[in-house]
Amino acid sequence: MVNEKEILKNASVVTTNACKLCTPLGACVAMKGIENTMTLLHGSQGCATYIRRYLISHFREPIDIASSNFTENATIFGGGLNLSTGLKNVTTQYHPALIGVATTCLSETIGEDVKTMVRNYQKSEEVSASADQPLIIHMSTPSYKGTHMDGFHAVTRAAVAALAKDGAPKKQLNILPGFVSPADIRYLKEILADLQLEYVMLPDYSETLDGPTWDDYQKIPSGGTSVAAIETMGCSQATIEFGRTLDPNLTAGKILRERFKTLRFQLGMPIGVRETDLFFELLKTYTAAALPVKYELERGRLIDSYIDGHKYVFEKKAVVYGDEDLVVGLVSFLAEIGIIPVLCASGGVSGRLAKAIHDVAPELEDRITVRQGVDFMEIGTEAEKLGADLFIGNSKGYQNARKLKVPLVRVGFPIHDRIGSGRIVHLGYRGAQELFDRIVNTLLENRQDNSSVGYSYM
Ligand code: SF4
CATH class of the missing domain: 3.40.50.1980 (Nitrogenase molybdenum iron protein domain)
Incomplete structure (x- = not known):
């Protein structure tokens, strides 16, 4: 080999037709798998436009992605004001339960401290006085470091790190399927339901990125894993993560293992008989139901x-x-x-x-x-x-x-x-x-x- x-x-040193995609693009896909969520890209507008166009071409579904819309001023003096304006606009226009802020190359290059900016925004008088504010998670997703897969996994990590809580043990599994198709996620859910297993799938864009026609336009398509479900992931029996090349020290499953002692299993993507057999063998240990x-x-x-x-x-x-x-x-x-x-x-x-x-x-x-x-x-x-x-x-x-x-x-x-x-x-x-x-x-x-x-x- x-x-x-x-x-x-x-x-x-030159890349010609890269065999990978931009890091925040992966984050935008994963964010579509959390219920009532909007993504806000902190950077210039073109990144959001490109990513929307790219995702729509594949999924053939409407996809909204907000941008903090950097201009020359923000690039030189920092985009804190742009970010807080963007968060306010997204909150009033979409009423999301959660906003995921992902950084672009530009905001990363100028060294934006997004974590502090988000904290200051949430502490501001206007925001802290309002009861109806969305949760905010933040992912660092510079595209010159990593691929769309890094952006995708950054969302599951950030969501689990920010939302999962301790509590009474629950007879359920956490399933982290990685970047698979909406139909794959539907099939996984069918398997888990047939085996009478309770589960939290993160992310789950099986409906948001492959949904039916609507009578009225939905600003945020229905579907996805609820914040309430993610909160229970620390109470699950085990986490199953697909991906043999995942860094075992850098996954959402690792976070759950460290914080809540949730068992963690890392399997290959179950494609073909051998890898699928391994997945079913593992599931069978958690169910009393016959296959x-x-x-x-x-x-x-x-x-x-x-x-x-x-x-x-x-x-x-x-x-x-x-x-x-x-x-x-x-x-x-x-x-x-x-x-x-x-x-x-x-x-x-x-x-x-x-x-x-x-x-x-x-x-x-x-x-x-x-x-x-x-x-x-x-x-x-x-x-x-x-x-x-x-x-x-x-x-x-x-x-x-x-x-x-x-x-x-x-x-x-x-x-x-x-x-x-x-x-x-x-x-x-x-x-x-x-x-x-x-x-x-x-x-x-x-x-x-x-x-x-x-x-x-x-
Ligand atoms: S500038 Fe960076 S974040 Fe924006 S579209 Fe290009 S690769 Fe993606």
């Missing part, structure tokens, strides 16, 4: 389809890229269906990607190249050398796939050139089934399209 330190040492037969059937049908489709996928070479934990989950799944993920790439730089990949697919160690902290130019160059048969990742890899004339199976985030991105299921037996069918059919379609014979019976 490739030494990641060597890769970083030799990395280009509903529908999951045995889902698992059985999945394995049956692996057998049916094996001859089409065996030894195919895939390029897998995107968020580190999604890549690790996909590698585990691809290894079990016989596809070789010859290149596993991410813009993330956790330093834990190569080990996590080795842990889920040790049998492929000598056949996988791992690249962390890369951009799409490097992914394209490497993919060409390795002779990939297909790409699996977000739609930002489309140009590379097109250039190499190989198909792209779209997963993860962002997907800007298809609809239904919020409804892709990646997790569990159901998600693996959906991915498997899509991958096999994509390979078959590609073979048909490039055949001079035009097979109709494959």
